[in-house]
Amino acid sequence: MRISTAQMFHQNINSVTNKQSQTSQIIEQLSTGKRVNTAGDDPVASAGIGNLNQQNAVVDQFLKNIDYATNRLSVSESKLGSATTITSSVREQLLRAVNGTLSDTDRQTVADELRGSLEELMTIANSKDESGNYLFGGFNTGNQPFEFDASGNAVYNGDSGVRESVIASGTTVGANIPGDLAFMNAPNGLGDYSVNYLAGQSGEFSVESAKVTDSAAHVADTYTFTMVGANLEVKDSSNTLVTTVPAFDPNNPVSFNGIEVKLDGKPASGDSFTMEHKPEASLLDTINSAIALIEDPNKVNTPAGKSELAQMLNNIDSGMNQLDVARGVAGNSLKSLDSYAATHEEEKIVNNSALSMLEDLDYAEAITQLEQQQQALSAASSVFTKVGTVSLFDYI
Structure with missing residues (x-):
């Protein structure tokens, strides 16, 4: 088979170029410490590296x-x-x-x-x-x-x-x-209603709890409790009588309109207090009201003041x-x-371990490959130089 001079030059140039490219690739790997720097280095590993980085x-x-x-x-x-x-x-x-x-x-x-x-x-x-x-x-x-x-x-x-x-x-x-x-x-603290004790209170009592026990029957309103003789009357905000508890006994709760009210102590005849639907209480408002109560010398040590204090506490x-x-x-x-x-x-530790396996460079192996590639490049360059100087005219 005959080989033209142009073909011989082309083959030798390709050989040298390939060796230079491979040498350059190894040098880049050594400089980055990564075996895979581009997708062309290892397409399969590159895809895995991309997923792990993501x-x-x-x-x-x-x-x-x-x-x-x-x-x-x-x-x-x-x-x-x-x-x-x-x-x-x-x-x-x-x-x-x-x-x-x-x-x-x-x-x-x-x-x-x-x-x-x-x-x-x-x-x-x-x-x-x-x-x-x-x-x-x-x-x-x-x-x-x-x-x-x-x-x-x-x-x-x-x-x-x-x-x-x-x-x-x-x-x-x-x-x-x-x-x-x-x-x-x-x-x-009482349940679903807040109580307002009147200054004229003379009996030693306070509301222990005021809770909605039947939401279907519950009528939210402001109710007024008044002790009339031995009986306890409850009226709504329109002053309509809601219920009367004859011979009121504080040991028994008062129930009306889906509400149950328990008293601690018994009001004296004529004592009255109001009750407003208020299922939540503000801590800041409570403390502010407590300050106002303490600063009122005419109320703080009265039965009403003590009852109000119990609610505040x-x-x-x-x-x-x-x-x-x-x-x-x-x-x-x-x-x-x-x-x-x-x-x-x-998870990052596991991912980084997998990344290391895919992309980290084995320096000993890479240095060995670099030396081999450099020797191969030197040999290819030397052969190309010698062959490039051969001419038929030298033998005529």
Whole structure:
């Protein structure tokens, strides 16, 4: 078979070029530490590497979401713990204030302490995160969530929104605690109704509970209870008689319109109190009302004042329980976040191990191949040089 000079040159150039390309590829692998730098290096391994990198990117995003939620919930849980401590102190201060031996000045001192505690609670309720967003505003993180209006009532300017963080495929965790859950919507300590005791009360009694027992028959209204002789009369807001309990015995509950009311003690003849449908109680409002009660020397040690205090203490206990509920929500979420974070870290370890098997370079093998390729390139170049100088005219 005859070989033309052009064909001989072409074959030798291809040989040298291929050796140079293979040598360059090994040098690139040594510089990157990766066996697969392009899809052409190993198409099958490259596809697997792409899938694993994509999985790691998703896991990294989950971990970022977990870090965000963990930071916010950790701060919220800590703030709620502080709020519980303050509320417990408020309860102790309130019990101290009703000591009959205290002077008006002493009670005012207690009231001032309670006002300071209330301000601390308001500061906690209006806490911000590191970005300047309000922790307890729900979705409304840009506006101060809590304030007192002109009438002295606590107002919540936030909402009940819970910002969900995606922490795994198909799994979300709330990254915040709405302020109404923590500070506003505690169950009424009496049940479903709040009681207003009148200043003229002379009997030693208080409402122990006022609950809706039959929602179908329940008629929400403001009811007035009046002791008429030995009988207890109940009227609605239109002054219509609802029921009369003859020879009232406080050991037996009063039932009407799907409501059951239990009294601790017996009203004196002429005593009256009203009852308003209010299934939830605000911790902030309760403390504010307690301060007003303590600062009123004409009421704090009266039968009505003592009855009102008993209701306030029930609502404060309920408020503390509500803080514990909100804190428990944060704690359970943090526990879940820790569990998912550990799972994702383990997944990354497995993925990285698989990536290492697919793409990491065996340096000893690569160096050996480089030396072989360099020798082959040198040989091919030498042969090409010698063959390229051969001419038929040299032998004529």
